[in-house]
Amino acid sequence: MSRQYIDCREFPSxxxxxxxxxxxxxxxxxxxxxxxxxxxxxxxxxxxxxxxxTQMFKPGTPPVTLPSTKAA
Structure with a gap:
């Protein structure tokens, strides 16, 4: 089985x-x-x-930083 992750940074709070x-x-x-x-x-x-x-699980490992979602 491959590693999976969930990342709170993807969900603004x-x-x-x-x-x-x-x-x-x-x-x-x-x-x-x-x-x-x-x-x-x-x-x-x-x-x-x-x-x-469970629906928020992603394959792999979490990135060190998340890509910016703000428009330039």
Whole structure:
């Protein structure tokens, strides 16, 4: 299985979270992402949250910096 990640920097928030989490298995990544979402962002653990997080997984590892999304 290839490494996967989820990156909070891709989702703007008032707290400007810079956490990126990666793991070798989807199960491990989901558990870490749920823990982060509930403890840091105050979300409730639910099947809906888990489904949303799983849909945000990307293959590989997170980039060191995200490309700028602002127009020049």
């Amino acid at each position: 008032t707290m400007h979270c810079s956490v990126a989490i990666s793991a070798d298995t989807p199960k491990e990544l989901l558990e870490a992402a749920v823990q982060h979402a509930t403890t840091v962002h105050g979300h409730q653990d639910s099947p809906e949250l888990r489904q949303q997080l």
